[in-house]
Amino acid sequence: MIEKNNLKGWLYLLPAFLFLCVFMIYPLIDVFVYSFEEGYNSASQTYFGVGLYNYSYVLHDTYFLQAVKNTFILVIITVPVSTLLALFISLGLSSIRPLKELFETIYFLPYVTNTLAVGLVFMILFKKTAYTDGMVNLLIQAFGGHSVDFIDGPYWAKMFVLCFYTIWVVLPFKILILTSALASVNQTYYNAARVDGTSRARIFRKITLPMISPMIFYLVITGFIGAFKAYSDAVALFGTDLNAAEMNTIVGYVYDMLYGNSGGYPSYASAAAIILFTIVLTITCINLLVSKKHVYY
Amino acid sequence: MKIVLEHLTKRFPNRNKKVREDVIAVNDFSFEIPDGRLIGLLGPSGCGKSTALNLISGLLKPSEGKIFFGEDDVTNLPAENRGVGLVFQNYALYPHLTVKQNIQFPLENLKGKDKLSKEEMNRRVLEAAKLVQIEMLMDRKPSELSGGQQQRVAIARALVKMPKVLLLDEPLSNLDARLRLQTREELRRIQCETKITTVFVTHDQEEAMSISDMIIVMKEGVIQQIGKPQEVYDNPANLFVAKFLGTPPINVFRGQVKDHTLYIGKDAIFKAGNVPDQEVWVGVRPEGFILNENGALHCNLNRIEVMGRDVSVVSTKDESENATIRSIISAENSVDTGSLVVSFDLKPNKVFLFHKDTQERIPYTGS
Numbered sequence: 001m002i003e004k005n006n007l008k009g010w011l012y013l014l015p016a017f018l019f020l021c022v023f024m025i026y027p028l029i030d031v032f033v034y035s036f037e038e039g040y041n042s043a044s045q046t047y048f049g050v051g052l053y054n055y056s057y058v059l060h061d062t063y064f065l066q067a068v069k070n071t072f073i074l075v076i077i078t079v080p081v082s083t084l085l086a087l088f089i090s091l092g093l094s095s096i097r098p099l100k101e102l103f104e105t106i107y108f109l110p111y112v113t114n115t116l117a118v119g120l121v122f123m124i125l126f127k128k129t130a131y132t133d134g135m136v137n138l139l140i141q142a143f144g145g146h147s148v149d150f151i152d153g154p155y156w157a158k159m160f161v162l163c164f165y166t167i168w169v170v171l172p173f174k175i176l177i178l179t180s181a182l183a184s185v186n187q188t189y190y191n192a193a194r195v196d197g198t199s200r201a202r203i204f205r206k207i208t209l210p211m212i213s214p215m216i217f218y219l220v221i222t223g224f225i226g227a228f229k230a231y232s233d234a235v236a237l238f239g240t241d242l243n244a245a246e247m248n249t250i251v252g253y254v255y256d257m258l259y260g261n262s263g264g265y266p267s268y269a270s271a272a273a274i275i276l277f278t279i280v281l282t283i284t285c286i287n288l289l290v291s292k293k294h295v296y297y
Numbered sequence: 298m299k300i301v302l303e304h305l306t307k308r309f310p311n312r313n314k315k316v317r318e319d320v321i322a323v324n325d326f327s328f329e330i331p332d333g334r335l336i337g338l339l340g341p342s343g344c345g346k347s348t349a350l351n352l353i354s355g356l357l358k359p360s361e362g363k364i365f366f367g368e369d370d371v372t373n374l375p376a377e378n379r380g381v382g383l384v385f386q387n388y389a390l391y392p393h394l395t396v397k398q399n400i401q402f403p404l405e406n407l408k409g410k411d412k413l414s415k416e417e418m419n420r421r422v423l424e425a426a427k428l429v430q431i432e433m434l435m436d437r438k439p440s441e442l443s444g445g446q447q448q449r450v451a452i453a454r455a456l457v458k459m460p461k462v463l464l465l466d467e468p469l470s471n472l473d474a475r476l477r478l479q480t481r482e483e484l485r486r487i488q489c490e491t492k493i494t495t496v497f498v499t500h501d502q503e504e505a506m507s508i509s510d511m512i513i514v515m516k517e518g519v520i521q522q523i524g525k526p527q528e529v530y531d532n533p534a535n536l537f538v539a540k541f542l543g544t545p546p547i548n549v550f551r552g553q554v555k556d557h558t559l560y561i562g563k564d565a566i567f568k569a570g571n572v573p574d575q576e577v578w579v580g581v582r583p584e585g586f587i588l589n590e591n592g593a594l595h596c597n598l599n600r601i602e603v604m605g606r607d608v609s610v611v612s613t614k615d616e617s618e619n620a621t622i623r624s625i626i627s628a629e630n631s632v633d634t635g636s637l638v639v640s641f642d643l644k645p646n647k648v649f650l651f652h653k654d655t656q657e658r659i660p661y662t663g664s
Binding site for chain 2: 189191192196198199206
């Protein structure tokens with residue numbers, strides 16, 4: 001009986017499995033193969049030789065190194081900041097009563113707004129033009145500071161805008177997940193803790209946090225993966241020539257190698273993609289190891 | 298420590314916004330719980346028992362009235378500072394902590410001069426665990442425990458901080474029948490050993506009767522009667538209390554008093570001395586029937602249920618409020634099962650008269 005069910009189970013899995021094979025696993029293997037084929041040409045299906053040359057080229061390409069640096073800064077800043085921020089906001093949201101729905105809607109709005117539209121808003125906020133210095137600069141000047149060109153200016157200013165923008169975009173989803181996680185914690189645990197004279201800080205640390213830890217962990221993992229794959233955010237802010245703006249990301253580099261101005265190098269793109277894959281895999285494994293200790297299911 | 302409630306009232310705003318009237322969950326509670334006693338707060342679901350308990354614990358603020366622990370007014374003291382032990386209906390054990398960590402949790406909250414050393418903490422935890430006999434389960438998680446074991450952990454967690462008052466909210470309702478019987482004995486033992494003033498809420502009258510020093514019967518937020526279990530059983534203040542206590546439940550008849558004699562239908566039962574003529578409810582405990590061929594009360598015999606020690610005679614009568622009349626007689630009596638009619642005499646001390654409208658008890662001098 002169990003054997004029979006097993007067969008049925010596999011049968012049900014087959015369609016999804018076939019799709020995955022054709023559109024995920026096969027391309028993945030293909031990319032892996034390309035990354036070792038020197039000067040592969042997709043039109044003529046030819047290449048010069050097999051070796052590590054592509055990796056060597058990519059790893060010595062200053063644009064790639066810049067992209068790796070940008071991506072890492074982006075990941076290291078935005079993932080913790082956005083998760084913590086989302087946690088604080090959801091704690092706030094779950095402790096207020098009046099106008100709760102209204103605030104929840106407001107905080108969720110960025111999620112349903114188009115990335116490029118939000119990018120446009122950020123341009124208006126930060127970009128210096130012939131007519132105006134932009135909202136933020138006007139504010140800085142009002143407080144007696146010097147205006148900075150956030151879009152075409154110094155590296156740190158551009159990185160600041162990119163991080164700010166990324167956090168802004170990913171925040172709503174995290175808030176949504178965390179508010180529902182907080183709401184699902186049984187009220188009696190809090191009552192029990194209160195009766196036992198537990199301070200609020202301790203309730204948060206010892207009860208709330210462990211109870212929602214699976215959700216936080218989920219957000220951190222998906223946050224890491226998402227941030228490593230960042231690309232559209234940078235495009236929305238700095239346009240398509242990211243290398244010139246020093247704001248390229250690894251995915252952006254892959255894209256440029258395939259289709260950009262310097263495009264037409266699928267071998268380099270494949271090598272870069274495999275490097276990215278390795279990085280994400282490593283980080284996720286580390287995350288999983290850490291979570292075993294700190295996440296309660 | 299004794300607990301005194303003075304005119305305690307709790308109102309909740311009505312969910313239905315069209316109805317302006319508040320829901321009164323607890324209505325004008327006034328009573329005193331003597332030090333070191335076990336009190337059963339008893340009533341049907343939704344009568345405000347848990348609300349009353351939460352008021353005592355401080356998790357809810359009363360709308361009116363005062364609460365005293367000993368001589369101290371704790372009405373405005375938040376739950377954190379009242380120092381009560383509370384066992385929740387679903388136990389509320391922290392699922393991510395082990396049994397030991399759960400029991401230790403309240404101790405770790407102590408600050409300042411009350412702060413305990415590690416050894417002292419371990420000692421207290423072990424002591425509490427031993428009291429409820431779970432010292433071999435210390436490293437398990439709550440999900441790895443049975444319902445009864447979880448309940449013990451919850452009690453240990455409530456006791457470990459040595460509260461002056463222990464509150465239990467339907468502590469046995471999640472246990473199966475056998476475990477419930479065993480655990481309630483256990484509860485009684487622990488209470489006797491610790492001498493902590495204990496209030497426990499239940500809807501199970503048998504549970505309340507069996508272990509309480511005193512029971513408080515509630516209905517719709519109003520106290521119906523307070524007293525020792527046997528007293529309340531023997532002297533119910535009104536029809537509700539009489540119906541609520543006792544298994545099998547009391548038999549209720551429509552009767553009347555005419556010329557100082559109690560009638561059920563056409564049957565003249567006995568003289569009810571001082572009671573003026575009126576229609577009444579007649580409550581007869583199942584053990585209040587005496588089988589007698591020439592008895593005053595005639596019923597239509599339905600069937601006999603033999604339960605070893607006792608025989609339960611099931612019969613019907615037009616004047617009965619219950620679908621069937623259940624009377625318990627000693628098994629030594631033989632009942633003619635072929636007969637259609639069965640007759641009883643009634644024991645006056647097991648027969649209660651209640652006012653037709655107010656359902657209050659009418660005292661009488663029977664014979």
